[in-house]
Amino acid sequence: MPPIGIGCLQAFLTDNDIGCDILDINNIFYNLSAGELKKSWLVSCNTFLEENIFELMQKNHPEKFKSLVDKMLAYEVIGFSCFKSNIHSTLKFAKLLKSRNKDIKIIFGGPEMTREYFKKSRKIKDAADFTVVGEGEKGLLSYIKNPSAKNRITLFSEMTNLDKTAFPVYKGLDMASYPRKNSASMLFSRGCVRKCRFCSERLLYKKFRVRRVKNVIEEIRYHKSKNKIECFVFHDSLVNGDLKKLEELCAKIIKNFRSVNWEAQIAVRNDMNQALLEKMKKSGCYNLFVGLESGSSRTLKNMNKGFTPEDAVRFFKKLNKAGLFFGVSVIIGYPGETEAEFGESLDFIIKNKPLIPKIEQVNPFTYYDGISAGKIAEKNALKRLDIFIKEIKAHGFKYTNAFLGNLIEKNLPAPTFLLGKQDG
Numbered sequence: 001m002p003p004i005g006i007g008c009l010q011a012f013l014t015d016n017d018i019g020c021d022i023l024d025i026n027n028i029f030y031n032l033s034a035g036e037l038k039k040s041w042l043v044s045c046n047t048f049l050e051e052n053i054f055e056l057m058q059k060n061h062p063e064k065f066k067s068l069v070d071k072m073l074a075y076e077v078i079g080f081s082c083f084k085s086n087i088h089s090t091l092k093f094a095k096l097l098k099s100r101n102k103d104i105k106i107i108f109g110g111p112e113m114t115r116e117y118f119k120k121s122r123k124i125k126d127a128a129d130f131t132v133v134g135e136g137e138k139g140l141l142s143y144i145k146n147p148s149a150k151n152r153i154t155l156f157s158e159m160t161n162l163d164k165t166a167f168p169v170y171k172g173l174d175m176a177s178y179p180r181k182n183s184a185s186m187l188f189s190r191g192c193v194r195k196c197r198f199c200s201e202r203l204l205y206k207k208f209r210v211r212r213v214k215n216v217i218e219e220i221r222y223h224k225s226k227n228k229i230e231c232f233v234f235h236d237s238l239v240n241g242d243l244k245k246l247e248e249l250c251a252k253i254i255k256n257f258r259s260v261n262w263e264a265q266i267a268v269r270n271d272m273n274q275a276l277l278e279k280m281k282k283s284g285c286y287n288l289f290v291g292l293e294s295g296s297s298r299t300l301k302n303m304n305k306g307f308t309p310e311d312a313v314r315f316f317k318k319l320n321k322a323g324l325f326f327g328v329s330v331i332i333g334y335p336g337e338t339e340a341e342f343g344e345s346l347d348f349i350i351k352n353k354p355l356i357p358k359i360e361q362v363n364p365f366t367y368y369d370g371i372s373a374g375k376i377a378e379k380n381a382l383k384r385l386d387i388f389i390k391e392i393k394a395h396g397f398k399y400t401n402a403f404l405g406n407l408i409e410k411n412l413p414a415p416t417f418l419l420g421k422q423d424g
């Protein structure tokens, strides 16, 4: 889908009378690719491709590549949105642009910069003129207004509230050119109210803030009419961080549109009443991603998830009663998870199969810099993952293959498109 982070930054700069254009290089070259390469692009944590994608873009589509670089060189400041998956190509782009014009200013932001900040040894600190760690809007604006300021980095400079922020309209991007059709990313809140020990997401923002419902409704109305959007995908860490606001959002969706298709991530909460869940269903919620992570009470406690297996069962019952479809995610081999606790977790899931419509995602524990969990997954994590996957298949759970073990780094052997065979 169109990149919401960059969309937010464009909206914010436009609102502050600063011209800003977006290039989604990822999507441009994805669409130009074909065959094996195009399929490979969609494999997550595909380390080999991540490290070689820059050269592939240059080699396979030299004209397009050149025209994009020339286009970028016409700007004074170029910002890159850095993710783990694009950091290799980002560094190469920055170097190329600087070699063509040493006066051009390069800014790095995005989740990979936050991860970099939490690392002990920072390898990429000198690649950009300015780095924004955490939320981007204020840091980016401060640099553009005062590029000669001494500071080369801003840390977690957050907007006090999100009431007045303009919503993304993706000016200049063709929303129909994205693989997932008729869908738009949405953001109701930023940050999280919990502090799960394994979670790197909660490190991205300091404060939890929710937008004004009126503004979210305007955004839905805009995308429905302007871009014919039919599915709204909320990318909040959790959509139920503020229950009052969630209630208001559902009520206003019902009032304004009767119903719109929406999906979101949600945390297990004891204090969510049945009426609210039913309102969510009525407003058009068709899918929820529940961060269960384990069915063992000790592991949940160690993770600091903030709920017990019994709370999860109660929550699942309520979701089912409201007719809400959902999937759960599970972490295998969390540091300290014993064989017995792994067994407990698996038993919990099998026992509660009638209440769990889908296993959404299952992965071995992965360490991210800055989190407060131990660094290393239990040594049998991969073996346990195999057992877990076999069991859920044997018990007839619904699942999506691509999300079983998707966070495992895949250093796949060089595909044929890298060995000289021309792709489309």
Ligand code: B12
Pocket: 001, 002, 003, 004, 005, 006, 008, 009, 044, 045, 078, 079, 080, 081, 082, 083, 084, 085, 086, 107, 108, 109, 110, 111, 112, 113, 115, 132, 134, 135, 136, 137, 139, 140, 185, 187, 199, 200, 201, 202, 204, 235, 236, 237, 406, 407
């Ligand atoms: C939705 C989502 C997805 C969706 C993306 C759908 C889409 N096209 O938008 C899907 C499910 C596809 C996905 C996949 C993956 N994701 Co994901 N995802 C998210 C999630 C939950 C929300 C992203 C979002 O919309 N944020 C809201 C916007 C406003 O924030 P933002 O993009 O970060 O932008 C803000 C700042 O970062 C900053 N900023 C961003 N760019 C720039 C640029 C400049 C110049 C500046 C100044 C500032 C700046 O300003 C913005 C506004 O404040 C985040 C977690 C989170 N809460 O953010 C994880 C997250 C981005 N994902 C993550 C990961 C690891 C993945 C996967 C690798 C997982 C996997 N193995 O499948 C894949 C990789 C996909 C890829 N090819 O890159 C990590 C990234 C870690 C990292 N260091 O890169 C995150 C942070 C979660 C985490 N674990 O902490 N993801």
Ligand code: SF4
Pocket: 192, 193, 194, 195, 196, 199, 200, 201, 202, 237, 238, 267, 291
């Ligand atoms: S509820 Fe989700 S986003 Fe929040 S800290 Fe826990 S895992 Fe992270």
